[in-house]
Amino acid sequence: MIPRRYRNWVLFWTPFIWLVLELLMYPKDVPLAAGLSAVLKGFFSARIGSYPPWVLVLGALLTAGFGILGLVRKSKARAFSLTLIGIGVVFALWAFLAGGGASGWSAGENVIAYNWVLQTIVVLLGGAAAWLWALGNPERAELTVWNTHQVWKLYRANWQGMVGLGILVFFLSMALLAPFLIDHALLDPNAQITDASGQLLGPYHPPTLSYYNWFGTDQVGQSVLAQFIWSSRISLTVGLLAALMSTVIGAGIGIAAGFYGGWQGEVWMRLTDAFLVIPWLPLAMVLAAAWGQNFFMIIIIIAITSWPGTARVVRSDVLRVRELQFIERARAIGSSNWHIMRKHALPNVMPLIFANLVLVVAIAILSETTLSFLGLGDPLNFSWGTMLHYAWVNGAAGLPAWWYLLPPGIAIVLVVLAFTFIGMAYDEVLDPKLRKREDSGAENRFTARGEAPAVAMGGAGAGGGGGMFTPGQQTDDAMPDFNKPAGGSIGRPEGGGWVGGHIKDDEEGGEE
């Protein structure tokens, strides 16, 4: 039987994910005033789930691939593998239809009326797959539940982590619910807002209690609140996607550099070092100026300028894992490199990669804001950086139109802070050394002032503004229940030392 808690997860997350996907592509042109039925109809509009076909092809390949792999390897959960293949088939059909059907398959998007039906089927099948996986692997499901619960218990005890999570949930909800909060039509260049009597408010009108004018108006008399709410979508999306891409590149190269010692590792390391010294902003300016201004470019620019930090951190962690005894044992009994990497090294490095990802999101959001501020952003879509750009070039600081400058800036600070807090809290949960005092506290004379243990200096030395780091914090607030051993297999004994470890790390790499 599958664990009760796991069952609850599936029952909760499947509809939740469905809802999020619905909201993600909810039509922007349904005015709030149109009434309940129109708003509800929006949930079944053709725009829902109208992803570009290449995304669907990728989804089909990944799910079907994993399913077939599971069948070939005769994994325990046969039904799970079959469901995955089923998802792949639905994706393939979806891609085929979205690409224009048999008459002309194209890479462009072709809006079909029943996108949302296909999306619902995929989500439901996904839920079923999760269910079947747990049926096939009850012990692993049990372990996953237990581990997650432990992590959450430790995480919950960290006030900074919880504050970060709260801020993030707030802004994510704002971004997802944007269509229901304020009309997208207000971003139209001609959509100046009016006061209660229908009078135009005009440029740079200070905030009033009228909803559209909560944050005042900009230089042409548009609602700053509307820009603010819709900007959160772009800022968060670009940040998340860029961080994801950067982490995939960085982690891949870091693992390769750490795992293959000798000249191969050395080559990867040299490459990383070369990218690490490239000043990111001048490069990004050159690229953005040459490649044109849209968010896809910005994501790529941020990704290729911020991966080396991740690569360094991951590499040093892989080096640590490689020396662990069980890896040597696996090598001794003749396991292949690929097997060791997949089964032993990756699970050990994965938590670090995730913690790092969260921190890179913070950097990516800052980077996006910076590029947009310099006028390199997408002129057609608002992000908080774009808002600040317009505020700057139109002299909001000289007026001073504080209502135009403050909201986007504060939002950026809060979101960046939230991701930093979350990353730090998660890092602390992972690293028993960060939170655990010695059991008796007695022999612990290393803590000269009885203070909570050291600080993880693992972080992404991202190209921009120097380095990202994970500053320490009041571990006292997060004192876990130390009667229990620290969370199962999630432990990560040593952070990838970036700060201070930098030179020693270099030595190590060089002598190999």
Next chain:
Amino acid sequence: MSPTKAKAKTKAKAPVKTPVERIAHKGILEVRELTTYFKLGVGDVKAVQGVSFDLEPGESLGLAGESGCGKTTAALSILKLLPENGRIVSGDVLFDGRNLAKRTEYGMSRIRWKEISIIFQGAMNALNPVKETGKQIAEPIQLHEGLSEGKAMVRVKELYDLVGISQKRVMDFPHQLSGGMRQRAMIAMALACNPKLVIGDEPTTALDVMVQAQILELIGRLRKDLDLSFILISHDLSVMAETCDKGVIMYAGEVVESGTTADIFNNATHPYTRQLIKAFPNIHEKREMVSSIKGDPPNLVSPPPGCGFCPRCDERIASCEAEHPEMVEVEAGHFVRCVHAEKGV
């Protein structure tokens, strides 16, 4: 560097004696019912609970037990070097007629190193890696005796001779010295101000066996020559047997057995002591599997009401779990905390 001179000096400026401090003393150090707690989020860790022992001038005492049993905390409590979350809850530490447990931080800083010094585990970290070793040794001399650095360095060189390091190495950084030399430097540092009492906290643990023997030999010789009182903290009973006159065995924050080293080794009475002794290989006897003590020590946040050792004890009886045994004198000067001893074994 004569110890008598140092003694006379401290006597001359002995502090004003309050009634608490006037408690009559027989030895140089007398620890009475010392209790130290660490404050943690989940509650107090009762690291040391009612520990008592005493030390005559020139005597050496071994404090042994597994890691986490509170032996280091007991030693750090004597000097009040506890971490910020640690505090002495009750008990007295009578040193040379003064009650250290009641002394202020400033008062303690006059006593630290000048009268009681510590040899820490000789690993790299007890010495500051970015300062020359000699200068680190000179530091307490300058501080407590008001000498200039030049004069202090002359003394450091003498100390280097005494512990057997070449004088040329005074300006070496710690990492340039070998493990054994670092430990010798640490000993030289401990002797810098002619203390009356030296505490050795696992002074030989990180060293290999040959160097261990040399260091122990050096400590033994210096102890005799300088007439030092010495407390050795070790998890290694054989080291204790070789160096100490008296022994105190601790378990879970309490003293479970104390007496002369001979008492403890020839007539071990507490089951824990016996198992500890068995846990060490004896090269003179027939080879056997070294036995280890199964199980873990109890949680010190909420210690069990009965005997702390009883879950791991082979000789437990029904009452062990509920009743806390008292210290019983089984023979003159030999105390044991066990229900079997109470019944008069």
Next chain:
Amino acid sequence: MDKRRYFVRKILNAVLTIILVASFNFALFRILPGDPARLLLPKGKQPPEAVEKQRKTFNLDKPMWQQFGLYWGDTLRGRFGMSFSEKRPVTEVVAERIWPTVLLVGVGTIFATVVGMILGVFAGWRRGGAYDVVTTNLGMVLYAMPTFWFGLLMIMLFATKLRWFPTGRMEEPGVELHGLAYGQSLLRHLFLPAFTFAIAYVGEYELIMRSSITGVMKEDFALTARAKGLSENAVLWRHVVPNAMLPTVTIVMMNLGFVMSGAILAEAVFNWPGLGLLSYDSMQKRDYPVMQAVFLIASIAVIVANLIADIMYYYLDPRVHA
């Protein structure tokens, strides 16, 4: 490792990286989509003769390997071509912009380092106390703050509202000042940009110093120092801080290389006529030769700063000699 081997290795490493970065710079303008000859011309009307001429000047008509050789020849001799917007050699345009940037960055860095380190030392020393909680969270907010936004707020508050400082530029336009008056005006103009530039680093250095201090305080030698009878202050300043400085100094040096990013933002917001403003302006005018030169200079600055950090570390930490 002996001294010479250490230095030689570090220097070789730096030279190798410079070669890599310069090659990247070469490739950058040739792998970009579009005709590099057109890219290297101002946007708008691009008569074929001008494109041809451009192709000649930048040797774009020759085979790739030959271009690569010629590029190196030019780079080593400091020839970066002509700036479109200024119609002057790039070298000349860049040269006159270096000193304002050095001034801004130098003052800003010194301020950030001193303030950040001192804040961090006390936060780490009294860890968990009210002071620590306040400064640490403040440090994190400063770190999370976009530099340019802070700059705009500064202008709004101190230049527009209070009128204590000018909104930008290095000197009043149309006013000739000399001697002391000039220095005073320069300082007044320098204050806001330098402060803005420094503020993000203050947060960063504070956090690094703090965690460094807490790490060092847990080392055994801190306890040894206390056991020796040293006062709390003596333990902190004589034993803990010298050790805790090592990682911080390294990071300050490494960050020095990345000043370009901070300088671009601070200079753009405050119209400070340095390299940062130059690269922002040339980006807007698509003045590629200038951007290319600035990019190369910025990269080399990073590498050199790293090299200096390595060398400093050698002298600061005796353990590296081992």
